[in-house]
Amino acid sequence: MSKIKMKNPIVEMDGDEMTRVLWKQIKDILLLPFVDLKTEYYDLGLKARDDTDDQVTLDAADAIKKYKVGVKCATITPNAERVAEYKLKKMWKSPNGTIRAILDGTVFREPVIVDGIKPIVQGWKEPIIIARHAYGDIYKDVEFDVKSGEKVSVVISGNGSDVKTEIMSFKESGVLLTMHNLDGSIKSFAENCFAFALEKKKDLWFGTKDTISKTYDGRFKDIFNRVYNEKYKDKFEQAGIVYFYGLIDDVVARVMRSSGGFIWACKNYDGDVMSDMVSTVFGSLAMMTSVLVSENGFEYEAAHGTVTRHYYKYLRGETTSTNPVATIFAWTGALKKIGELDGIKELTAFAESLEAATCATIESGVMTNDLVSLFKKDGITAKGVSGETFMKAVAERLKAR
Ligand code: NAP
Ligand code: MG
Numbered sequence: 001m002s003k004i005k006m007k008n009p010i011v012e013m014d015g016d017e018m019t020r021v022l023w024k025q026i027k028d029i030l031l032l033p034f035v036d037l038k039t040e041y042y043d044l045g046l047k048a049r050d051d052t053d054d055q056v057t058l059d060a061a062d063a064i065k066k067y068k069v070g071v072k073c074a075t076i077t078p079n080a081e082r083v084a085e086y087k088l089k090k091m092w093k094s095p096n097g098t099i100r101a102i103l104d105g106t107v108f109r110e111p112v113i114v115d116g117i118k119p120i121v122q123g124w125k126e127p128i129i130i131a132r133h134a135y136g137d138i139y140k141d142v143e144f145d146v147k148s149g150e151k152v153s154v155v156i157s158g159n160g161s162d163v164k165t166e167i168m169s170f171k172e173s174g175v176l177l178t179m180h181n182l183d184g185s186i187k188s189f190a191e192n193c194f195a196f197a198l199e200k201k202k203d204l205w206f207g208t209k210d211t212i213s214k215t216y217d218g219r220f221k222d223i224f225n226r227v228y229n230e231k232y233k234d235k236f237e238q239a240g241i242v243y244f245y246g247l248i249d250d251v252v253a254r255v256m257r258s259s260g261g262f263i264w265a266c267k268n269y270d271g272d273v274m275s276d277m278v279s280t281v282f283g284s285l286a287m288m289t290s291v292l293v294s295e296n297g298f299e300y301e302a303a304h305g306t307v308t309r310h311y312y313k314y315l316r317g318e319t320t321s322t323n324p325v326a327t328i329f330a331w332t333g334a335l336k337k338i339g340e341l342d343g344i345k346e347l348t349a350f351a352e353s354l355e356a357a358t359c360a361t362i363e364s365g366v367m368t369n370d371l372v373s374l375f376k377k378d379g380i381t382a383k384g385v386s387g388e389t390f391m392k393a394v395a396e397r398l399k400a401r
Pocket of ligand 2: 273
């Protein structure tokens with residue numbers, strides 16, 4: 001069988017610990033036998049980030065801007081313990097944060113659905129994709145301790161005269177929070193969501209609390225409405241999909257009653273919380289895909305971390321059963337996208353076959369241990385295997401296609 005040829009490279013970002021082990025296995029067992037893989041390789045492993053003073057992370061983000069498609073392995077975000085463990089020069093920032101800040105976009109997270117793993121919410125028949133705004137609000141806030149008797153006002157200056165507004169006169173001690181967002185960021189969030197909904201041919205839902213937060217949340221509502229009416233209304237109607245806006249509490253209630261199958265745009269905090277709820281309902285973080293969509297390019301990754309506990313077992317020579325599905329789907333997402341951009345149908349078809357073979361392997365009863373207790377299918381007993389054995393079973397299925 002001849003291997004599928006690529007035109008442009010994918011930006012490949014290697015990572016840390018157990019996911020770095022999986023990364024190599026995925027390439028060796030599931031990709032290289034089938035595809036003449038063309039990547040531009042960046043080692044985002046903690047040691048390499050430290051050696052290059054994190055320049056490698058900046059270079060990788062720039063490469064995504066250039067080549068448009070990247071795939072990223074999970075990486076360690078160092079804390080004090082990691083600084084000691086790896087003898088780091090400093091506590092480097094989260095590579096995901098650095099890359100997101102450079103690309104500025106929206107993170108879409110979608111559960112991988114397999115027959116046999118039923119969502120805890122029985123009505124949900126199809127995946128719910130969370131679209132999380134990745135800028136501002138409490139993630140870039142300034143917080144204060146305020147003492148009894150203190151007064152707080154806000155001064156907006158810069159355009160000639162200062163405008164001072166009294167916020168609160170504290171009769172007892174308390175706390176204060178200030179936060180902001182930017183029209184440009186909200187607009188690109190809206191654009192990303194509408195474009196993604198069109199690409200997926202799925203409805204888009206969005207909710208805020210604009211009845212209470214008339215200016216702040218109201219701005220999100222207005223910008224979404226404007227972008228929709230100016231640019232997407234006709235395209236949505238042609239595609240037979242709907243944009244639905246509601247109050248966030250009403251949207252949450254509707255989500256729970258729904259049968260799924262739509263994209264749920266969430267403000268930053270709502271997306272943080274709701275993506276954990278959605279992934280739990282559908283099984284596990286290892287069964288969740290994640291993609292950063294921006295005007296600068298697409299970055300595919302797994303939603304989970306480097307699975308440290310498994311890595312130390314692996315280093316002791318023990319067999320581990322680490323679920324590779326999210327990382328496999330990061331690769332298939334990137335391959336499908338570059339196949340689409342470069343017009344290589346076989347590449348896109350291969351990535352789709354690999355996804356189907358991965359799901360079919362689980363459906364046949366072969367899976368990593370994290371899924372065994374969740375799996376229930378008549379006539380099939382779930383068998384827990386190592387990550388490597390699972391991938392070999394997927395490769396057999398792929399070859400038999
Ligand atoms: P984690 O790596 O996601 O693992 C937490 C636990 O979840 C694991 O111990 C394991 O449970 C389970 N788990 C996660 N992924 C799994 C998989 N593929 N297969 C089977 N089980 C899986 O999170 P963490 O332990 O909080 O963080 C570890 C490191 O990852 C940290 O250094 C953190 O900075 C980094 N991190 C990176 C990213 C990223 O790059 N995207 C995201 C989050 C965290 P059991 O131990 O019970 O089996
Ligand atoms: Mg969260």
